[in-house]
Amino acid sequence: xxxxxxxxxxxxxxxxxxKSLVLFLVGLLTVLVLAGCGEKSQADVVQxxxxxxxxxxxxxxxxxxxxxxxxxxxxxxxxxxxxxxTYYRVNLKNSQKEQSQMILRxxxxxxxxxxxxxxxxxxxxxxxxNSSQAYLYESLVKDILNDPEAKFxxxxxxxxxxxxxxxxxxxxxxxxxITFNKKELAPSMVKVMDTDRNPLVVVEFSSFEFNASFDDNxxxxxxxxxxxxxxxxxxxxxxxEPFAVKYPLEQPNGVKLLEETExxxxxxxxxxxTFGGEKSFTLIQESAEIxxxxxxxxxxxxxxxxxxxxxxxxxxxxxxLTWSHxxxxxxxxxxxxxxEEMIMVAKSVQGQAAK
Numbered sequence: 001x002x003x004x005x006x007x008x009x010x011x012x013x014x015x016x017x018x019k020s021l022v023l024f025l026v027g028l029l030t031v032l033v034l035a036g037c038g039e040k041s042q043a044d045v046v047q048x049x050x051x052x053x054x055x056x057x058x059x060x061x062x063x064x065x066x067x068x069x070x071x072x073x074x075x076x077x078x079x080x081x082x083x084x085x086t087y088y089r090v091n092l093k094n095s096q097k098e099q100s101q102m103i104l105r106x107x108x109x110x111x112x113x114x115x116x117x118x119x120x121x122x123x124x125x126x127x128x129x130n131s132s133q134a135y136l137y138e139s140l141v142k143d144i145l146n147d148p149e150a151k152f153x154x155x156x157x158x159x160x161x162x163x164x165x166x167x168x169x170x171x172x173x174x175x176x177x178i179t180f181n182k183k184e185l186a187p188s189m190v191k192v193m194d195t196d197r198n199p200l201v202v203v204e205f206s207s208f209e210f211n212a213s214f215d216d217n218x219x220x221x222x223x224x225x226x227x228x229x230x231x232x233x234x235x236x237x238x239x240x241e242p243f244a245v246k247y248p249l250e251q252p253n254g255v256k257l258l259e260e261t262e263x264x265x266x267x268x269x270x271x272x273x274t275f276g277g278e279k280s281f282t283l284i285q286e287s288a289e290i291x292x293x294x295x296x297x298x299x300x301x302x303x304x305x306x307x308x309x310x311x312x313x314x315x316x317x318x319x320x321l322t323w324s325h326x327x328x329x330x331x332x333x334x335x336x337x338x339x340e341e342m343i344m345v346a347k348s349v350q351g352q353a354a355k
Contacts, residue, residue: 042152045159045185049141052185052210058083059137060212061187063205065092067310068198074311074350078203080135081212087219088128090135091228092312099326100228103127103306103313106219111299112306112313113221114324115228117288120221121315122299127306132165132176134190134203140178157182165192169307169316169339173200184210201310221299243287243328245271250348252341254278281334281345288329309347321346 040048061080066073074094081089086105093100102113110123133139143163144150151162161178177191177199186208192201217223247257259274268287275281304317314323321332321342330349332342 039154040159042150045152045180046144049180049185050145053138053141056084057211058087058214059208059210061135061137061205061208063135063203063207065135066202066204068200068202076311078135081214081218082136082138083214083219087214088136089219089224093231094311100231101312102224102228104219104221104224106221108221110306111221112315113225113228115225115231116327117290117324118225118229119290119324120225120299121302123302123305123315125305130305131168131308132192133308134176134192134201137187137208140176140187140190143176144178155179158188159185169343171340172344184208186210242268243285243326245273245285246349247273248283248345248348250344251275251281252279252337255280279334279336279341281332281337281342283345283349284331284333286329288324288327307343307346309343311347311350314346316342325350 059080059082063078063080065076065078067076077093079089079091079093081087088103088105090103091100092102099116102115104111104113105127108122110125110127111120112123113120128136128139132143143166144161146166147163149164153160159180159182161180163176163178165173165176167173172194173192174195175193175197177189177193178187179189180186181188187203187205189205190201190203191199193199245260255275255277257273258276259272261272261274263270263272265286267289270284270286273283273285275283302315302317304315304320307314307316307321307323309323312323312325314321316339319333319335323330323346330346332346334342337345
């Protein structure tokens with residue numbers, strides 16, 4: 001009798017144990033399903049971005065870049081091609097002023113093309129590896145990976161990172177906000193901010209195609225120069241009006257304009273602005289010389305590296321910074337200014353036509 005009662009209790013206990021185990025497994029499965037349906041963590045998204053970089057063969061992207069560094073916003077259409085591992089084509093176009101510039105990287109080096117002037121310059125440079133690039137996908141992901149203090153948030157169908165930048169010659173833009181869409185992890189917007197968190201450079205992507213295909217000559221200098229000149233014809237020397245002299249809005253403390261000299265040249269005029277004080281520099285402006293078809297077929301080698309001024313790409317060496325904009329050639333020369341100061345002065349020249 002006693003053994004029968006014990007057997008009955010054992011059976012009931014086993015039944016309750018099985019029921020508890022089933023409930024536990026159901027609960028655990030529910031938690032796992034809910035977790036799988038939940039938002040990804042920052043580590044998950046970073047890992048997915050890193051995997052995307054490793055697996056993609058390249059991309060094509062289009063968008064708009066807005067600069068807030070002058071007296072009024074400047075907008076540029078931007079088109080980016082990248083074929084892994086090292087081919088690049090970045091086309092920057094100001095449709096209102098009908099001017100464009102292109103930066104190319106292929107096996108022969110880094111080239112900066114100015115179709116309206118029929119000119120191309122060649123650099124031996126590690127661009128774009130040496131600095132942040134707000135419009136290059138792999139550069140954005142690299143900045144995220146290199147910042148252990150990067151901030152992260154989820155906003156509806158987007159992932160948003162805030163990271164430090166790596167602009168070697170511009171410490172005034174220390175932070176950037178990078179937005180990716182959740183579906184493909186393609187970038188949708190980048191805001192590069194100053195020390196007061198004001199967005200000075202904004203890139204808005206309108207399209208982004210991963211693993212795009214390219215023609216054999218997609219990164220060829222002559223082909224790109226020719227195709228760009230169809231959209232933005234080469235300037236005619238006789239049609240150009242005299243340019244307005246521009247003065248930098250920013251310069252190092254203790255520096256002022258000492259002298260302004262104007263010289264007549266074959267192309268028009270050359271204006272030489274001499275600045276002095278605690279530091280000195282010279283800013284030369286003259287009507288841009290338009291290369292002949294024969295000379296344009298050979299790129300001019302520049303002993304320096306490309307300098308992204310936002311509105312254009314310049315050539316930066318130890319003591320000079322040269323660039324072309326709106327039919328005018330500029331040269332900034334100094335033995336005193338740092339590279340960062342030279343870029344600061346150059347950026348502040350645009351949009352200013354009065355002392």
